[in-house]
Amino acid sequence: MMMIDTEELTKTYNGRGGCRGITLQVPEGCIFGLLGPNGAGKSTFVKMLAGLHRPDSGRATMLGRPLGRAEARQELGYLPELFRYQDWLTPAEVLRFHGQLGGLRPQETRASAFRSRVRDTLELVGLSEAADRRVGGFSKGMQQRLGLAAALLLDPKLVILDEPASALDPIGRYEIRSLLKQLRGRGVTIFLNTHLLEDVEELCDEAAFLYDGELLASGPLQELLSGTGDNAGGSANWRFRLGGWLPETWEELSSAVGGAPPSLLRLVEADKSGNTLLTARVTDREQAGYLCSLFIRTGLTLYESGPEPNSLEAWFLRMARSRQGGVPL
Numbered sequence: 347m348m349m350i351d352t353e354e355l356t357k358t359y360n361g362r363g364g365c366r367g368i369t370l371q372v373p374e375g376c377i378f379g380l381l382g383p384n385g386a387g388k389s390t391f392v393k394m395l396a397g398l399h400r401p402d403s404g405r406a407t408m409l410g411r412p413l414g415r416a417e418a419r420q421e422l423g424y425l426p427e428l429f430r431y432q433d434w435l436t437p438a439e440v441l442r443f444h445g446q447l448g449g450l451r452p453q454e455t456r457a458s459a460f461r462s463r464v465r466d467t468l469e470l471v472g473l474s475e476a477a478d479r480r481v482g483g484f485s486k487g488m489q490q491r492l493g494l495a496a497a498l499l500l501d502p503k504l505v506i507l508d509e510p511a512s513a514l515d516p517i518g519r520y521e522i523r524s525l526l527k528q529l530r531g532r533g534v535t536i537f538l539n540t541h542l543l544e545d546v547e548e549l550c551d552e553a554a555f556l557y558d559g560e561l562l563a564s565g566p567l568q569e570l571l572s573g574t575g576d577n578a579g580g581s582a583n584w585r586f587r588l589g590g591w592l593p594e595t596w597e598e599l600s601s602a603v604g605g606a607p608p609s610l611l612r613l614v615e616a617d618k619s620g621n622t623l624l625t626a627r628v629t630d631r632e633q634a635g636y637l638c639s640l641f642i643r644t645g646l647t648l649y650e651s652g653p654e655p656n657s658l659e660a661w662f663l664r665m666a667r668s669r670q671g672g673v674p675l
């Protein structure tokens with residue numbers, strides 16, 4: 347079953363920003379990463395799933411039920427991006443309050459079964475020792491762990507986490523990663539909105555990339571990185587470090603190619619002294635070699651040429667830059 351299934355889901359703010367026409371599927375039991383630069387529309391999308399924004403148009407189901415219905419949210423755990431708990435509460439009191447928000451009656455949240463559930467959840471997120479302290483004295487990382495505890499309290503089948511590790515130190519991030527893997531092992535589906543690409547690389551089975559409100563790619567992470575997916579975004583697979591780049595070099599290269607086989611060259615970086623990094627989609631080493639000879643003929647210095655590492659950061663930058671324009675050769 348798809349835990350999240352959206353079709354052309356759209357939400358804008360008076361016609362601007364937000365996200366538009368998002369069609370994506372999140373399979374059961376996976377960790378799914380939602381990626382994209384600042385302002386891409388990720389939080390808007392997540393807020394529609396969490397029921398905080400009503401879509402302008404489109405259709406969606408969550409946990410097999412139509413989005414927007416209270417039943418669709420019953421088995422959902424949600425950690426919002428910016429949250430703050432009342433300073434005077436203890437973690438146990440915060441969780442009791444969340445238990446009631448989740449539909450438990452006040453007497454149920456006083457029962458020993460619920461109290462032991464609270465203890466277990468605080469232990470799971472590493473907050474046992476702070477269980478009786480006031481939240482007002484918590485560090486940002488501790489607050490984030492408590493937010494995670496609130497999301498996990500009622501044993502959700504689907505957890506949506508909006509930047510769950512942004513305030514955590516490296517040890518805290520390692521612990522949260524282990525926790526998320528443990529949850530996946532128990533069959534919980536996790537939808538992660540994060541800027542921490544190492545976390546996505548290590549954790550996620552599937553991912554989607556939003557840019558300027560639109561979905562540019564989605565699917566199994568390895569397929570996206572290797573550029574073999576149906577919608578992998580025409581990713582580049584070869585890189586060239588060059589010197590002697592001048593403003594007119596693009597034109598010179600274009601006129602030098604004539605009727606050469608088509609390939610897409612993109613300027614990734616360029617500094618004032620003419621040092622550049624280019625990437626290209628090539629079909630084989632011969633084509634890469636041809637481009638090397640072309641650069642040399644055009645008077646450039648070739649410092650380095652080789653397959654692009656399949657890192658998520660490189661993919662992220664390629665995806666973003668594919669929207670900022672490239673020069674077809």
Ligand SMILES: Nc1ncnc2c1ncn2[C@@H]1O[C@H](COP(=O)(O)OP(=O)(O)OP(=O)(O)O)[C@@H](O)[C@H]1O
Nearest residue numbers: 359362363364382383384385386387388389390391
């Ligand atoms: N409440 C709002 N009113 C008006 N515009 C908004 C509102 N919330 C978001 N936007 C706009 O919608 C676009 C998408 O914003 P959103 O917060 O969804 O992006 P994001 O990908 O989550 O960004 P970030 O990574 O910075 O959190 C942005 O242009 C933003 O300015």
